[in-house]
Amino acid sequence: MAKNKRHVDKEQKAEEIELAAMELFIDVGFDASSMSMIAKAANVAPNTLYWYFKNKDDLLIAVLNRLVNASMKLYPSMMTKPLTEQTIWLLNQFKQTKGLISTVHTRIVHSPSIATWHDNFHRMIEMLLTAQLTLNGIPKDKIPFVASALTFVVEGLLSHEHNQEEEQEMINWVLRTQ
Amino acid sequence: MAKNKRHVDKEQKAEEIELAAMELFIDVGFDASSMSMIAKAANVAPNTLYWYFKNKDDLLIAVLNRLVNASMKLYPSMMTKPLTEQTIWLLNQFKQTKGLISTVHTRIVHSPSIATWHDNFHRMIEMLLTAQLTLNGIPKDKIPFVASALTFVVEGLLSHEHNQEEEQEMINWVLRTQ
DNA sequence: ACCTGAACACCGTTCAAGT
DNA sequence: ACCTGAACACCGTTCAAGT
Numbered sequence: 448m449a450k451n452k453r454h455v456d457k458e459q460k461a462e463e464i465e466l467a468a469m470e471l472f473i474d475v476g477f478d479a480s481s482m483s484m485i486a487k488a489a490n491v492a493p494n495t496l497y498w499y500f501k502n503k504d505d506l507l508i509a510v511l512n513r514l515v516n517a518s519m520k521l522y523p524s525m526m527t528k529p530l531t532e533q534t535i536w537l538l539n540q541f542k543q544t545k546g547l548i549s550t551v552h553t554r555i556v557h558s559p560s561i562a563t564w565h566d567n568f569h570r571m572i573e574m575l576l577t578a579q580l581t582l583n584g585i586p587k588d589k590i591p592f593v594a595s596a597l598t599f600v601v602e603g604l605l606s607h608e609h610n611q612e613e614e615q616e617m618i619n620w621v622l623r624t625q
Numbered sequence: 626m627a628k629n630k631r632h633v634d635k636e637q638k639a640e641e642i643e644l645a646a647m648e649l650f651i652d653v654g655f656d657a658s659s660m661s662m663i664a665k666a667a668n669v670a671p672n673t674l675y676w677y678f679k680n681k682d683d684l685l686i687a688v689l690n691r692l693v694n695a696s697m698k699l700y701p702s703m704m705t706k707p708l709t710e711q712t713i714w715l716l717n718q719f720k721q722t723k724g725l726i727s728t729v730h731t732r733i734v735h736s737p738s739i740a741t742w743h744d745n746f747h748r749m750i751e752m753l754l755t756a757q758l759t760l761n762g763i764p765k766d767k768i769p770f771v772a773s774a775l776t777f778v779v780e781g782l783l784s785h786e787h788n789q790e791e792e793q794e795m796i797n798w799v800l801r802t803q
Numbered sequence: 804a805c806c807t808g809a810a811c812a813c814c815g816t817t818c819a820a821g822t
Numbered sequence: 823a824c825c826t827g828a829a830c831a832c833c834g835t836t837c838a839a840g841t
Contacts, residue, residue, distance in 0.1 A: 460805090476734055482834060492807045494835075503834065546734060552727035552784055556654055569785070595787070596778070596795065603777025606730055607747070617774065624798070638824090660815060670826045672816075681815065 461499045461509075464489045469510045473543065477507060477550040504558040511551070511564060514544055515571075530583050534618045538601050545605055572598065589624065596621045639677045639687075642667045647688045651721065655685060655728040682736040689729070689742060692722055693749075708761050712796045716779050723783055750776060767802065774799045 467488035471480035482503060486493040500506040518540045525536050541548065554561045576594040585593055600617050609617075645666035649658035660681060664671040678684040696718045703714050719726065732739045754772040763771055778795050787795075 495806055498805065549727050549730035553731050556724060557657065599777050599781025603780060673825055676824065
């Protein structure tokens with residue numbers, strides 16, 4: 448049906464825009480990626496972006512979801528590995544989007560939708576960690592604490608350069624807690 | 626001498642601008658504080674700011690130095706207290722400038738002077754922590770590690786809401802490491 | 804429903820001109 | 823040396839008009 452085809456086209460166009468935005472956000476950063484640049488990369492007029500996304504923050508959220516989904520798709524194959532290895536893997540996944548993490552933190556104050564996204568993201572990570580820490584025999588009452596500590600260390604390692612040994616050492620140190 | 630008086634006036638005007646910028650940066654954030662708003666608050670024309678500061682990032686650096694100096698002026702009275710208490714105090718000092726921390730991290734990529742400032746800031750914190758950890762009998766070879774961990778935990782506690790007990794617990798945990 | 808040209812208010816910054 | 827009015831190129835976003 449024509450109606451269905453149109454729907455598919457809309458999804459496709461939105462995807463093109465999100466992919467163009469994703470590349471620019473990662474390569475040159477959120478602030479330096481103007482809506483005009485994104486539009487040009489997606490072969491549409493600048494204001495066309497506003498047909499698909501309420502504003503630039505909403506486009507950022509779409510891109511963030513895409514990145515998280517891509518990582519989560521790969522995660523099942525890591526799930527059975529040791530927790531240290533899993534954490535290092537997660538760290539490296541996030542490293543590719545280093546810049547977007549501080550962008551999210553900066554925009555939380557001005558954008559309620561970014562704030563909500565950030566909350567949900569941390570809730571998801573917390574659930575994932577809680578499940579894994581339980582499997583690894585961490586005492587139930589210590590889990591929220593270790594999950595927080597692990598989050599802090601990963602974020603810390605993301606925003607300050609450390610070599611691979613130091614990263615290993617810090618992650619192991621958190622996980623040795625009991 | 627007239628020459629000297631002129632010099633004093635220049636310092637005073639620069640101070641007024643920095644104080645106006647500081648208030649706005651803290652209250653509404655760096656991005657939301659336009660150069661025009663800052664100029665109005667300092668009773669000068671917008672382009673006058675560029676006589677005193679090369680650009681908006683340089684004005685940010687001046688404000689950051691002001692904030693750090695204000696904290697460091699209070700620090701000596703804390704120096705003799707237990708390390709846990711010192712860290713909590715430091716955490717609370719930084720809490721007032723929560724937003725500027727992620728601003729700095731975001732701008733590092735685009736501004737070499739912000740990047741340099743950030744490096745120097747962490748070098749200073751590292752030195753301060755190294756001295757204090759030594760006084761507290763932490764083994765010499767463990768110090769760089771504990772200093773990093775403490776930095777990560779403080780930054781983590783700054784960007785994610787935690788209650789006072791949790792803050793205490795996390796800081797104690799890092800310091801218990803040996 | 805989907806897309807665009809043109810415009811809007813604003814941004815950081817520069818420049819020529821004034822004292 | 824210090825300050826400004828006016829302008830520049832750009833920004834995110836809106837609106838009226840087209841298909």
